Amino acid sequence: MDKLNLTLTAVKNLRSSVRQCFEQLADGTDGEGVEESRNKFVHDFQDRFGAINSQLREVEQLINGLQVPATAYHLGNTTFLAQETSQDRQALYPQLVNSYKWIDKVHDHSFLAFNNLNQNTLRRSYNYCSQKRQRLPFTSFNNDPDHIDKLLSEINHPPHTSYKVLRPFGSNAVAIVSISNVLKAAIVFKGVLIEWVTIKGYDEPLDHDDLWAESRYEVFRKVQEHAHSAMLHFFSPTLPDLAVKSYVTWLNSHVKLFLEPCKRCGKYIANGLPPTWRDLRTLEAFHEECRNS
Amino acid sequence: MGVTVLQPYPMPEGKSGAYIIDHLGKRLLSLGATHAGQFLVDCETFISTPQHGTPTRAVHVLHNSECPASTFSIIDNGTGKQVALVADNIFDLLMLKMTNTFTSKKQTKIESRGARFEYGDFVIKLGSVTMMEHFKGVLVEIEYKPCITLSYCWEMIREMLQGFLSINVGKEYPSYFTTQTIMNAMGQQQLHKQNDIYEPMDTIKQYLEQFTNYRKHVQMHSAMGGTVGPVMMNTVVGMGRP
Numbered sequence: 001m002d003k004l005n006l007t008l009t010a011v012k013n014l015r016s017s018v019r020q021c022f023e024q025l026a027d028g029t030d031g032e033g034v035e036e037s038r039n040k041f042v043h044d045f046q047d048r049f050g051a052i053n054s055q056l057r058e059v060e061q062l063i064n065g066l067q068v069p070a071t072a073y074h075l076g077n078t079t080f081l082a083q084e085t086s087q088d089r090q091a092l093y094p095q096l097v098n099s100y101k102w103i104d105k106v107h108d109h110s111f112l113a114f115n116n117l118n119q120n121t122l123r124r125s126y127n128y129c130s131q132k133r134q135r136l137p138f139t140s141f142n143n144d145p146d147h148i149d150k151l152l153s154e155i156n157h158p159p160h161t162s163y164k165v166l167r168p169f170g171s172n173a174v175a176i177v178s179i180s181n182v183l184k185a186a187i188v189f190k191g192v193l194i195e196w197v198t199i200k201g202y203d204e205p206l207d208h209d210d211l212w213a214e215s216r217y218e219v220f221r222k223v224q225e226h227a228h229s230a231m232l233h234f235f236s237p238t239l240p241d242l243a244v245k246s247y248v249t250w251l252n253s254h255v256k257l258f259l260e261p262c263k264r265c266g267k268y269i270a271n272g273l274p275p276t277w278r279d280l281r282t283l284e285a286f287h288e289e290c291r292n293s
Numbered sequence: 294m295g296v297t298v299l300q301p302y303p304m305p306e307g308k309s310g311a312y313i314i315d316h317l318g319k320r321l322l323s324l325g326a327t328h329a330g331q332f333l334v335d336c337e338t339f340i341s342t343p344q345h346g347t348p349t350r351a352v353h354v355l356h357n358s359e360c361p362a363s364t365f366s367i368i369d370n371g372t373g374k375q376v377a378l379v380a381d382n383i384f385d386l387l388m389l390k391m392t393n394t395f396t397s398k399k400q401t402k403i404e405s406r407g408a409r410f411e412y413g414d415f416v417i418k419l420g421s422v423t424m425m426e427h428f429k430g431v432l433v434e435i436e437y438k439p440c441i442t443l444s445y446c447w448e449m450i451r452e453m454l455q456g457f458l459s460i461n462v463g464k465e466y467p468s469y470f471t472t473q474t475i476m477n478a479m480g481q482q483q484l485h486k487q488n489d490i491y492e493p494m495d496t497i498k499q500y501l502e503q504f505t506n507y508r509k510h511v512q513m514h515s516a517m518g519g520t521v522g523p524v525m526m527n528t529v530v531g532m533g534r535p
Contacts, residue, residue, distance in 0.1 A: 201439045258440050258445045
């Protein structure tokens with residue numbers, strides 16, 4: 001390292017001597033006492049030139065004395081400096097300003113949100129959850145086969161509905177629900193949470209080998225779509241038992257799938273389909289088109 | 294196999310069968326239905342040769358293009374009791390061998406054929422009924438595939454029928470499905486056909502009921518629309534049963 005420093009200093013000296021030499025050449029003579037000043041000028045130049053020569057030799061010697069490093073120096077991010085040096089072309093500055101603004105905004109907003117959530121007396125999310133967070137997810141994912149059997153047997157189902165519980169995937173349960181002579185549904189559980197629902201017609205096969213195939217009838221494909229959105233609506237990791245019970249109650253309302261006219265338009269058929277949507281709270285029948293208009 | 298209902302279309306005066314079928318087909322297409330092939334249901338009746346002491350029995354042999362591998366037969370002993378049988382297509386050849394006991398009444402061979410439409414899960418067939426190439430009437434068949442019991446979906450089917458036929462369809466179940474009281478070994482029993490699970494045979498029995506009605510009215514309608522039959526035949530030629 002010392003040698004390198006010496007060499008760098010020598011290069012620096014050489015550069016400054018060369019610079020001085022050129023400065024002197026550029027200045028020229030002062031123009032009075034012609035002969036004398038010219039001699040002095042030439043003499044000075046020869047001196048400086050000699051110094052440059054000696055310094056050049058010195059630099060060469062030092063460079064020869066330097067050892068070639070075994071590996072390349074690790075320069076970190078500074079290596080990239082060599083690739084593009086022009087600041088204007090990198091366009092870093094506007095991006096930097098933008099991201100700074102964003103961080104500022106995020107900070108402001110999160111501060112406001114934090115204050116609001118803390119003032120909220122309902123406390124649905126923040127503090128309430130943080131206390132229970134360690135415990136609750138485990139109860140919903142907890143896979144206790146007896147518990148699910150008990151839960152499904154507890155659901156007071158109308159006489160036209162029958163349940164059959166299978167366990168084709170180890171301990172996770174699949175409930176095959178037959179609702180009257182209207183439809184069959186397979187509810188795939190993960191623990192106590194409902195993971196997937198398949199709806200099929202009463203005359204279609206539905207067994208554990210083939211839980212994911214769609215019904216061949218348009219109406220049951222539509223019902224399955226609605227069943228999935230209802231599944232997300234009733235999803236509640238904090239009260240999984242209640243979620244399953246309300247979901248099954250909702251599903252049971254499909255017993256009158258073909259029998260009930262739409263609550264809004266009073267018709268049975270719209271676009272070739274009966275009222276496939278059941279209101280999540282009141283269980284009333286609606287066409288898909290009628291439910292929000 | 295869903296619930297199927299047959300609805301005879303009352304023929305307005307002065308309109309030909311081809312016009313009616315064309316008109317109804319256009320209505321279905323504008324409703325959003327799609328044309329999905331052709332269909333054919335035919336019926337041939339064999340009468341047992343009279344023997345001493347036994348009443349004559351009729352065997353109706355029917356085919357439905359919806360169930361192309363099957364031959365349906367219904368034995369009718371004349372007292373209202375019917376025995377139904379579903380067999381493979383080779384049953385037709387068996388009937389040919391039984392000419393000693395059963396003779397075919399060729400002149401009563403009757404069939405309903407025409408276009409088939411699909412609308413959602415509905416299958417709608419606009420059939421023109423012809424007997425001996427004489428046009429008899431228009432028979433509309435509507436099937437709702439996802440449902441297997443008529444009592445569940447009769448209101449839907451009724452709304453659909455009224456919608457595109459623009460005729461009034463009664464609120465009560467069609468005559469074939471109405472409650473029947475029969476006597477058997479268990480005593481008097483009521484049959485609630487509208488609550489039973491629907492079978493292909495039920496379609497065939499409905500067709501037989503309608504065909505029998507048309508046969509009864511042979512004289513009444515023979516003068517009307519007689520030329521339509523062969524015209525319709527040409528349009529669907531080559532579609533016959535396999």
